[in-house]
Amino acid sequence: MTINPILTIIIYSWINRQGTEEWRCRAVLVATAERDKRMEYLSQIFNLKGKVAALTGAGGLLVGEMSRGLARAGVKIALLDNNLETIGCLREEIVQNGGEALALKVDVTQKTDFTTALHAILTAYGDVDILINGAGANAPTPFFDIPVEEWNAILAVQLTGTMLGCQVFGEYMVAKNKGSIINISSASAGPPLSKAFTYSVAKAGVKNLSQNLAREWATQGVRVNTIRPGFFPSEFMKKKFLTTERINAILTHTPMKRFGEASELAGAVLWLSSDAASFVTGAEITVDGGFTAMTI
Numbered sequence: 250m251t252i253n254p255i256l257t258i259i260i261y262s263w264i265n266r267q268g269t270e271e272w273r274c275r276a277v278l279v280a281t282a283e284r285d286k287r288m289e290y291l292s293q294i295f296n297l298k299g300k301v302a303a304l305t306g307a308g309g310l311l312v313g314e315m316s317r318g319l320a321r322a323g324v325k326i327a328l329l330d331n332n333l334e335t336i337g338c339l340r341e342e343i344v345q346n347g348g349e350a351l352a353l354k355v356d357v358t359q360k361t362d363f364t365t366a367l368h369a370i371l372t373a374y375g376d377v378d379i380l381i382n383g384a385g386a387n388a389p390t391p392f393f394d395i396p397v398e399e400w401n402a403i404l405a406v407q408l409t410g411t412m413l414g415c416q417v418f419g420e421y422m423v424a425k426n427k428g429s430i431i432n433i434s435s436a437s438a439g440p441p442l443s444k445a446f447t448y449s450v451a452k453a454g455v456k457n458l459s460q461n462l463a464r465e466w467a468t469q470g471v472r473v474n475t476i477r478p479g480f481f482p483s484e485f486m487k488k489k490f491l492t493t494e495r496i497n498a499i500l501t502h503t504p505m506k507r508f509g510e511a512s513e514l515a516g517a518v519l520w521l522s523s524d525a526a527s528f529v530t531g532a533e534i535t536v537d538g539g540f541t542a543m544t545i
């Protein structure tokens with residue numbers, strides 16, 4: 250029997266195509282299963298869905314963005330600030346994007362405000378798992394000119410406010426034997442930064458307070474860490490601190506040669522909030538484009 254060579258080529262290439270197609274499908278299935286396994290692993294260790302977070306200073310640049318990041322991860326958010334207007338707008342934005350949020354007026358220098366907020370959160374959500382203390386105040390006053398009222402006011406918001414948040418929410422978390430507290434320190438927490446005397450003293454205190462509480466609550470299920478942001482220009486900073494000379498000084502000292510974007514803090518927040526950081530307490534996580542790592 251004679252074999253038609255053209256027909257043979259057609260049959261061969263058809264068989265080949267079928268084979269290739271089958272292998273291609275198998276490869277896609279294997280890759281999809283691998284990807285699903287990876288996603289399942291990631292969502293297991295970083296899973297925050299259904300958790301509840303309270304954040305002070307949520308009306309500001311950095312904590313506002315941290316709130317958005319946590320909300321995107323499925324966390325119910327309690328926005329705490331003494332400026333009800335800004336947190337009201339953010340609450341609406343989070344809800345419109347499918348999240349859950351409360352806006353509660355809290356002056357962080359008042360313990361009773363924290364106690365009232367905790368009750369409101371427990372009534373609305375039944376629990377609280379994460380606390381971020383990020384309310385802020387600062388002033389560029391030269392040392393000899395600092396009025397004692399200004400000194401006290403900055404320490405009250407930055408340091409006393411952080412202490413009171415830890416006291417009220419920490420007590421609840423210790424009682425239930427689980428929680429993650431993130432306090433916000435700064436590149437100025439040490440070594441010192443010019444033009445921010447009181448602020449720097451307060452931030453050094455925030456770091457020390459956090460380490461003390463981390464030690465105190467380490468066996469009681471409550472982790473306490475700080476995030477140490479570098480330079481993320483807020484409206485206040487632009488108005489009061491950032492001259493051309495200072496911008497140059499900061500950027501020359503920042504290996505990445507740029508300021509941070511507030512959204513670049515979300516990764517550290519999600520990690521410290523989640524069980525992926527279950528053995529991390531008393532740590533200071535630096536997010537500063539290399540600022541702290543550099544001398545000259």
Ligand SMILES: NC(=O)c1ccc[n+]([C@@H]2O[C@H](COP(=O)([O-])OP(=O)(O)OC[C@H]3O[C@@H](n4cnc5c(N)ncnc54)[C@H](O)[C@@H]3O)[C@@H](O)[C@H]2O)c1
Pocket residue numbers: 305306307308309310311312313329330331332335355356357358382383384385386406433434435436477478479480481482483484485486
């Ligand atoms: N922006 C930066 O580059 C930077 C760098 C390092 C650390 N930090 C720290 O990060 C935190 C957030 O900084 P930011 O730049 O987003 O600040 P921001 O000025 O944008 O916001 C601060 C928020 O704190 C609120 N606040 C002030 N006093 C309060 C009080 N008594 N009670 C309740 N709320 C009060 C304000 O209403 C405001 O919404 C602060 O602790 C700040 O010190 C900021």
